[in-house]
Each structure stands twice: as C-alpha cells, then as structure tokens.
Amino acid sequence: MHDLQQSIAFIDLSAISVIFLFVVGFIGGLVSGFIGSGGAFVLTPGMMSLGVSGTVAVASNMCHKFPKAMVGAFKRYKYGQVDIKLGLIMAASAVVGVQAGIRIQNMVLEAWGQAGSNLYVSLSFVLVLVVVGGYVFYDAWKSRKSPGTDAVSSIARRLQAIHLPPMIHFKRANVRISIWFTVPVGFATGVLAATIAVGGFIGVPGMIYVLGVSGFVASATELVIAFVMGLGGSINWAMHGMVDIRLTLIILAGSLLGVQLGAIGTTYVKEHMIKSVMGTIMLIVAVSRALAVPEYLNQLHVVALNPSTITWLKNTSFISMCIALLVGAFIILGAMFKARRESMRLARMQAVPATANS
Amino acid sequence: MRQPNHPYLYPPLDGPDRVVSGDRSRRLLAVGFECPANTQLKSHALELGTRMGYGVVLLTLTPDGVPQAGALPVTPILAHASAAANCLEFRAPARNICAAVGELSRSLKRIELILTDSDTIQERLSETEFAPVFHIIQTNLQPGGKRMSSAPTTQAAKPIGKTLVLGALTAALYAAVFWKAEAVMNLFTRGGIYAVLPLATVFAVSFAHGAFASNLWSLLGIQAKPTVEAHKSVSAGARATKTKSARPRARAYVNPFHNIDLKSK
Numbered sequence: 182m183h184d185l186q187q188s189i190a191f192i193d194l195s196a197i198s199v200i201f202l203f204v205v206g207f208i209g210g211l212v213s214g215f216i217g218s219g220g221a222f223v224l225t226p227g228m229m230s231l232g233v234s235g236t237v238a239v240a241s242n243m244c245h246k247f248p249k250a251m252v253g254a255f256k257r258y259k260y261g262q263v264d265i266k267l268g269l270i271m272a273a274s275a276v277v278g279v280q281a282g283i284r285i286q287n288m289v290l291e292a293w294g295q296a297g298s299n300l301y302v303s304l305s306f307v308l309v310l311v312v313v314g315g316y317v318f319y320d321a322w323k324s325r326k327s328p329g330t331d332a333v334s335s336i337a338r339r340l341q342a343i344h345l346p347p348m349i350h351f352k353r354a355n356v357r358i359s360i361w362f363t364v365p366v367g368f369a370t371g372v373l374a375a376t377i378a379v380g381g382f383i384g385v386p387g388m389i390y391v392l393g394v395s396g397f398v399a400s401a402t403e404l405v406i407a408f409v410m411g412l413g414g415s416i417n418w419a420m421h422g423m424v425d426i427r428l429t430l431i432i433l434a435g436s437l438l439g440v441q442l443g444a445i446g447t448t449y450v451k452e453h454m455i456k457s458v459m460g461t462i463m464l465i466v467a468v469s470r471a472l473a474v475p476e477y478l479n480q481l482h483v484v485a486l487n488p489s490t491i492t493w494l495k496n497t498s499f500i501s502m503c504i505a506l507l508v509g510a511f512i513i514l515g516a517m518f519k520a521r522r523e524s525m526r527l528a529r530m531q532a533v534p535a536t537a538n539s
Numbered sequence: 540m541r542q543p544n545h546p547y548l549y550p551p552l553d554g555p556d557r558v559v560s561g562d563r564s565r566r567l568l569a570v571g572f573e574c575p576a577n578t579q580l581k582s583h584a585l586e587l588g589t590r591m592g593y594g595v596v597l598l599t600l601t602p603d604g605v606p607q608a609g610a611l612p613v614t615p616i617l618a619h620a621s622a623a624a625n626c627l628e629f630r631a632p633a634r635n636i637c638a639a640v641g642e643l644s645r646s647l648k649r650i651e652l653i654l655t656d657s658d659t660i661q662e663r664l665s666e667t668e669f670a671p672v673f674h675i676i677q678t679n680l681q682p683g684g685k686r687m688s689s690a691p692t693t694q695a696a697k698p699i700g701k702t703l704v705l706g707a708l709t710a711a712l713y714a715a716v717f718w719k720a721e722a723v724m725n726l727f728t729r730g731g732i733y734a735v736l737p738l739a740t741v742f743a744v745s746f747a748h749g750a751f752a753s754n755l756w757s758l759l760g761i762q763a764k765p766t767v768e769a770h771k772s773v774s775a776g777a778r779a780t781k782t783k784s785a786r787p788r789a790r791a792y793v794n795p796f797h798n799i800d801l802k803s804k
Contacts, residue, residue, distance in 0.1 A: 248745030260763060422730030424737045427720055433744055438752045448763040
C-alpha cells in the first residue's frame with residue numbers, strides 16, 4: 182500500500198483548475214443524470230490533462246461518483262424510471278468486477294509505472310468507446326430515422342426466451358430473464374468501472390441490448406449500480422490513500438447541480454435521445470483519448486516523438502475532449518429546451534379554444 | 540335513475556323539478572365550497588355542460604358543523620344557464636366529500652368528469668377513482684371568466700428559506716475542508732481506517748449540497764415535466780362499492796278456481 186502511495190503525487194490547485202473542474206463536473210453530472218453514466222469518462226481525462234496521475238484521477242473520480250449517483254438515482258426513482266431489483270443484482274455482480282478491475286490496475290501500475298498505467302487507461306477508453314459507442318450511435322441514428330423502432334434487440338429476445346433457472350422478473354423494466362445472463366453484464370460493468378471509472382458504457386448498452394431493458398430504465402438503473410460499486414471502489418481506493426478530497430469536492434459541487442438537471446431532462450425527451458447523446462459523446466472522447474496514446478508510448482520508449490508533436494497531440498486531445506463535453510451539453514440542453522417549448526405550445530393550443538368558447 | 544341516497548348527502552335542493560330538459564345520461568360534476576366564488580364554478584359547469592350536451596351535477600361542500608337546512612340562493616346567471624342544462628344540485632359536509640361524490644357517481648351512473656376550483660378538493664378526489672378531475676383556474680382574459688387548466692396548478696410554496704439554509708450549510712462544509720487543505724490532505728490520504736474521513740465527508744456534502752441543488756432548480760422554475768395532466772381513472776372504486784338492487788322476480792299467478800264450473804251446480 183505504501184509503495185503505491187509513494188508513486189502518486191497530488192497537484193497544486195489553481196483558480197483555473199478549480200473553475201475547470203467545477204464546469205466539467207457540472208457538465209459531467211448533466212450527462213450522468215441523463216444517460217446514467219458518462220461524467221467520469223470526461224472527468225478522468227480532464228483531471229489527467231491538469232496533471233493528475235491516472236490512479237488518483239480514477240480514485241477521486243470514483244469517490245465523487247457514488248454520491249452523485251445516489252442523488253441522481255433518487256431523483257429518477259421519483260420519476261418511476263429505476264428498477265431497484267435489477268440495479269441491486271447488477272451491482273452485486275459489478276462489485277466483484279470492481280475488485281477484479283482494481284487488481285488489474287494495481288498490477289499494471291506496479292509492472293509499468295505511471296506511464297504504463299496511463300497508457301492502459303487510455304487504451305481501454307479508446308477500445309470500449311469505439312466499439313460500444315459506435316453501435317449505440319448507429320442504433321440511435323436508426324431509431325431517429327424511423328421513430329418508434331426502439332424495440333427489444335434480437336439478442337435480448339433470444340436470451341429472454343431461454344429458460345435457465347433462476348429466472349427473475351424485473352417489474353419496472355418489464356423483463357423476465359435468467360440471472361445467468363444478468364450477472365455477466367454486471368461483472369463486465371464492474372471491471373470497466375474500476376479501469377476507467379465509467380462502467381456505464383458497458384452497463385447501459387448491456388441492459389438495453391443484452392437484457393432488453395428500455396433506454397430510460399437502463400440509464401436510471403445504472404445510477405443504482407454506479408452508487409453501489411462506486412461506494413465499494415471508493416472504500417478500496419480510500420484505504421490506499423489515493424482519493425484527493427479537494428478534487429472530489431470541487432467536482433461534486435458542479436456535478437450535483439448537473440445530475441439533477443440531467444434527470445429532469447429525461448422527462449422531456451424521447452428514448453432515442455438518450456442513445457444519441459451516449460453514442461455521440463463516446464465517439465468524440467474516443468478520438469480525444471486516442472490522441473493521448475502516443476505520449477504514453479513515448480514515455481515508455483516504444484515510439485520516439487518530438488516534444489512539439491507531443492504538445493500538439495496533448496492540446497488537440499484536450500480540445501476534442503472539450504468539444505465532447507460541449508456537444509453533450511448542447512444536445513441535452515437543446516433537447517430539453519425544444520421539448521419544453523413544444524410542451525408549452527401544446528398547452529397554449531389547448532388553452533385558446535377553451536378561452537374562446539367560454 | 541336511482542335517487543342518491545346516502546346519510547352524508549342531503550337531498551337535491553329543488554328536487555327532480557330542477558331537471559329541465561331531456562334525460563342526458565352523461566354528466567359532469569362540479570364540486571366547490573360554499574362561497575361567493577362558487578357561483579363562477581357553477582356557471583362555468585353549466586355552460587360547459589350545455590355545450591357538451593352533458594347533464595350537470597353541482598355539489599356544494601358546506602363547512603363542517605354548519606346546519607344544512609335551507610336552499611342555496613340561485614343567482615340569475617345560474618337560473619338562465621340551468622334552463623338549457625339538465626342540472627341537479629346537492630350539498631354535503633366538506634369532511635364527507637369522498638362519500639358524497641361516490642354516492643352521486645353510483646346513483647347517477649355516468650359522471651364523466653369532475654370540475655373543481657379548489658386545490659384541496661382536487662387533492663381529495665384525486666385519491667379516489669370516480670372520474671378524471673379537472674381543475675379550473677381564474678384567467679385574466681375575461682373578467683370573472685374561467686378556463687380549463689392544461690397542467691396541474693398545485694404548486695408548493697417556493698422553498699427560499701430552506702434553500703438558503705442548505706446553501707449556507709454546504710458552504711460551511713466546503714470551508715471546513717479547504718480552510719486547512721494541506722492538513723486535511725495529509726490526514727485523508729493516510730489510508731487504512733482513515734478512509735472513513737473522505738467517505739464521510741462526501742456523504743455529508745452530497746446530502747447538504749444535493750438538497751440545495753434540488754431546491755435551487757425548483758426555485759429557478761426548472762422542474763420535471765408532469766406525466767399526468769389530469770388525474771384520469773377508471774371508476775373502479777365506484778364499481779367496487781356498487782350496491783346491488785333487488786331484481787324484480789317473475790311470479791306466476793294461478794287462479795285456484797279456474798277449473799270449477801259453477802254453472803254445473
């Protein structure tokens with residue numbers, strides 16, 4: 182434990198860093214409240230861009246994630262979108278996955294040092310975001326072109342048809358499926374959460390495409406999973422002394438505002454909007470993290486790059502991450518504003534005939 | 540049509556004579572408290588009933604403990620409107636609102652919708668499942684006029700004081716951590732049992748700041764879209780308590796003397 186602590190360093194906070202973390206926290210919270218996860222995928226590289234080591238970034242991020250998820254889950258539970266039973270079963274299997282993920286992370290840190298750890302986190306990011314994000318984006322694009330096609334995927338239908346006891350009925354999700362298909366999705370969620378602190382990028386698509394849960398319930402239930410495994414992961418990281426409470430609290434200040442706004446936003450939009458936001462953000466962040474990979478390869482002496490090239494790549498990576506943030510916020514707030522305006526227009530249309538007649 | 544009969548429901552003020560035109564089976568029920576503003580609710584209900592071709596049932600709730608004797612004054616506007624609508628009027632104590640509406644719903648059969656101008660009444664009736672409840676609100680477009688509201692108008696008072704208190708509490712928690720950030724960092728990153736410190740801190744902040752954020756968005760008017768604009772329901776409650784009326788039994792009458800030939804004697 183002490184060796185691990187000696188290899189990390191805590192950064193000095195400037196005013197710009199504080200403002201940056203608060204804003205990123207707010208937008209990350211907004212995205213989390215809307216799609217159930219996603220704040221961390223922006224926050225981890227965001228902190229790393231400020232010079233925070235990958236391990237501290239993941240630990241501090243996870244420590245801010247579980248209270249944020251708790252607040253978001255409570256909010257969306259009030260809107261009838263949370264399946265607690267599904268969330269707890271997924272979370273229980275995800276906790277095991279988190280432990281496995283942390284072991285892998287520690288092994289990487291001890292074997293290849295900080296640069297190796299950063300490279301591992303970035304490569305995991307790129308791989309998951311491209312594959313899963315690409316499919317989610319494709320599905321959202323298909324649903325948008327032909328509204329009403331948010332049907333249960335063929336994989337989910339086939340798995341639901343397999344009677345492999347114990348079968349579980351999830352009332353709010355309106356799904357009956359074997360626990361043997363539920364647990365692996367939860368485990369994968371946990372492994373990814375411990376690695377890049379964004380289990381939701383497996384959990385939400387897993388629930389939608391493997392279990393057959395709707396986008397609304399999947400994204401809301403993900404917050405329950407995020408809370409349980411975030412708490413478990415945070416206890417583990419805090420016992421290693423890796424949580425930077427200053428970073429955690431600054432991000433939490435913004436994200437608790439954002440997560441509630443994002444949760445409110447889900448009551449205004451259609452289901453494919455959640456997938457659109459998720460897919461779009463995942464793909465842009467994948468580009469951002471891909472641009473950061475050569476720097477870590479250079480640190481490991483795998484490739485030799487000019488300092489100017491590394492600086493250019495770092496800046497471009499940072500800018501593309503900011504674009505991902507802004508695009509996500511723009512889509513969510515735009516969808517909310519549009520739906521709210523439409524709702525008000527309908528209310529006016531209903532009011533005018535009544536007034537004219539009276 | 541069975542006459543409403545319930546210990547809590549007083550008979551119609553003017554009796555069946557108040558039924559002016561036709562026998563409209565579908566009805567709307569207007570429920571309001573006994574007050575001058577109640578006249579506007581009644582006139583709106585009568586006009587709406589006339590336009591929709593519905594019969595109108597008016598239920599006036601009297602304050603608890605007030606004697607129920609005596610007829611309600613019929614204003615000119617009501618007298619005029621009632622000429623076109625099939626109107627019945629009842630009174631009941633306010634505390635027995637659900638029982639009274641239930642009895643009306645059962646006895647008059649087809650109450651399609653309920654109008655009210657009171658938040659309290661809407662709240663009470665929304666708990667039951669007699670008919671959809673619509674809240675009418677005052678509008679400035681026409682003096683004294685009313686219109687159907689398109690969204691629930693029940694709004695909690697704005698929690699300004701609560702928001703300020705929670706904001707101050709959140710600020711105090713942040714100040715406590717950042718005042719001696721270096722010492723806090725040294726203590727919080729020791730690992731082991733000291734892991735309790737950062738976890739307890741984020742829990743405390745999330746409760747205070749989470750509640751503050753929720754209240755803040757409410758104050759700014761950003762709230763979730765209401766999914767149910769009218770409290771629609773099927774009349775399951777009314778059906779469940781439906782009273783059975785005895786069926787008329789078919790009886791054969793046999794003349795015991797039909798075979799007796801009196802002439803033969």
